[in-house]
Structure formats: structure tokens, C-alpha cells
Amino acid sequence: xxxxxxxxxxxxxxxxxxxxxxxxxxxxxxxxxxxxxxxxxxxxxxxxxxxxxxxxxxxxxxxxxxxxxxxxxxxxxxxxxxxxxxxxxxxxxxxxxxxxxxxxxxxxxxxxxxxx
Amino acid sequence: xxxxxxxxxxxxxxxxxxxxxxxxxxxxxxxxxxxxxxxxxxxxxxxxxxxxxxxxxxxxxxxxxxxxxxxxxxxxxxxxxxxxxxxxxxxxxxxxxxxxxxxxxxxxxxxxxxxxxxxxxxxxxxxxxxxxxxxxxxxxxxxxxxxxxxxxxxxxxxxxxxxxxxxxx
Numbered sequence: 001x002x003x004x005x006x007x008x009x010x011x012x013x014x015x016x017x018x019x020x021x022x023x024x025x026x027x028x029x030x031x032x033x034x035x036x037x038x039x040x041x042x043x044x045x046x047x048x049x050x051x052x053x054x055x056x057x058x059x060x061x062x063x064x065x066x067x068x069x070x071x072x073x074x075x076x077x078x079x080x081x082x083x084x085x086x087x088x089x090x091x092x093x094x095x096x097x098x099x100x101x102x103x104x105x106x107x108x109x110x111x112x113x114x115x116x
Numbered sequence: 117x118x119x120x121x122x123x124x125x126x127x128x129x130x131x132x133x134x135x136x137x138x139x140x141x142x143x144x145x146x147x148x149x150x151x152x153x154x155x156x157x158x159x160x161x162x163x164x165x166x167x168x169x170x171x172x173x174x175x176x177x178x179x180x181x182x183x184x185x186x187x188x189x190x191x192x193x194x195x196x197x198x199x200x201x202x203x204x205x206x207x208x209x210x211x212x213x214x215x216x217x218x219x220x221x222x223x224x225x226x227x228x229x230x231x232x233x234x235x236x237x238x239x240x241x242x243x244x245x246x247x248x249x250x251x252x253x254x255x256x257x258x259x260x261x262x263x264x265x266x267x268x269x270x271x272x273x274x275x276x277x278x279x280x281x282x283x284x285x
Contacts, residue, residue, distance in 0.1 A: 005222060009277050012229060013245045019226040020246030024148035026161055031148075032141035035165065037133050037172050 125181035128172070136175070140168050143185065146247075147192045153242035154196040154235050156227060163199050167192030189257040193239055200235055229276055237272035240265055 006012040024031070086092060091103040121142065127135035144164065151160035151167075171188045178187055230238050236258065243254045251262040258265070 005225065006229075006280055008280065009273055012226070012276055012280065013241075015222055015226050016230070016241065016245050019223055020149055020153055020242055022149075024145055024152070024161060025157075026144075026148075028141045028144035031144045031161070031165070032137045035137060035140055035168055037136060037169070040131065040173060040176070 121184065122181045125175070125178070125184045129175045129178065129181070136172055139184070139188075143188060147189065149246065150189065150239065150242055151192060151196050153230060153246070154193065154238050155199055156231065159199055159203070160196075163196045164192055166199075167195040170195065186253075186256045190259050193258055196239075197235055229279055232279060233272050233275055234268075236260070237268045237275070240268040241272050244269055 006015060026034075083092075089105040091105070093101045093103070095101055121139070124135045124139050124142075128139055147164045147167065148160055151163045154160075155163050167188065171191050174191075178184065230241070233241065239258055240254060243249045243257065249257070251265045254260070254265045255262045260268070
């Protein structure tokens, strides 16, 4: 850089102000008319919304699959867990959730139907 | 921001092309002056056009219409940075000056000194010296912090002063 006309920074900034304030080569009205605005592209969904939607869909799918094919949890199990302990000589089989069948093992000659 | 500008921004956000055209017309000169200081005179109008097209595409996402001026300035500034990355530094001999310029030598020398600075430093110097903006206004427009604006300006001035001292030797 040689023979520049600026004595100091102040001088340069004054010239910069003059240079920077000059109007653009293309007048604003002409530039605005030249602007060809395309159709708007739909804005993309934010990533967190996509992630939340994916989690929701996966949750619904998992729930449906588990309901259809998951391990059966029958009420008999629930009932048996709240039953009082049976005597040693009694066995119980569940026909369905409401129908237990008791087998009483007893020595020959004892009265029928006595579980103890 | 005046009421007219706010209504133009809202109409343009709803897809009104003529409203956006009027906004472009209102901001064209200011944006082109900034782009000229960042990319140089040869490339500045293309950068502003690209920035305005990007602003049109993204306008529906602008939450506050009152911030349109700062928002579109930031978009154009980023377009300028992108163009500089794509094309590299502008050779000084390719710098075209308007035919109306009364002192082309002085203009070329201003740009020669400005071109020595980093693009962000040029933008900060332009908005400080030409537009007379405060640090917070500049920070908002360039997507910087106010402390960064001060640091860029200090380094830019040191660089210019060093160049001026060197030129006098």
C-alpha cells in the first residue's frame, strides 16, 4: 500500500463513510422488480417434533403388539395369589377363573369330603 | 419500525409477493451498502438478491415482525460470508465502481484497506462508521455478542492503522 491519501484512522473512516453511503448501482425499484420470488417451500418440521412423533408411533405399536401377543396374565393367577394356604392333602385345579376343583387326598375309610 | 413496514411484513409472511417486493425496495440500498463493504462492489448485489430470496422463503418463521430489518440483515450478511467462501477473495482489479463515482482512486483505496480485514471486521466497521449503529444493534444484525463486536472493531482499527503507518514509510 503506497501513496494513499489517508493521514490517519479518522481520515480513513471519513472516506469509508463517503464510500459506504453511496447508492447501489441498481436502483431499489428496479432491484425489487427483478426479484423473482419462487413458491414457498414448506418449512421442515423441527427434529424434536419428528423424534416425538416417532416415539409416539412406536409406543402405540408396542402397546398393540403386547396386547395381542404378550404373555397372558390370567385372573386365576391373581386369585391363587390371594387364596389362603391349603392343607397338605388338598390339591386345586382351576377350570376357569371362577371355578376351582378341589381334590382331597385321604386315607381309605375316612369320611368323604373332609379335607383335614 | 413503522406501521406500514409491520403490515408489509405480516402480509408478506402470509404469501403476498407484492408486499415482499415493497419490503425489498425499502431495504435494498441499506443491505447493498453493507454487502458492498463485506464482499466488495463486484459481488454485493448478487449476495443481497440471494439473501432476499432466502428471507422470502423463511419469512413465515419470523416470530416478531418488528425485527424484520435486523433479521434480513443477518441473512444477507451470512450470504455474503458464503459467497466469499465460495469464490474466495475478490481480486482488486475486478472491483467495478459505479460510473457516477467522482473519485475512483479514493474509492479503490478505501476498498483496498477494507479488503485487508476479515469479513466480520468489515461488517462491524461498516455498521459502526457508515450506519452509526451501537454495539448491541450491530450484534443483533450480525449474530454476534456485543463483546465480539468491540473486539472485531478494535482489531480492524489496529490493522488499518498499521497499514496506514506502513504506507507512509
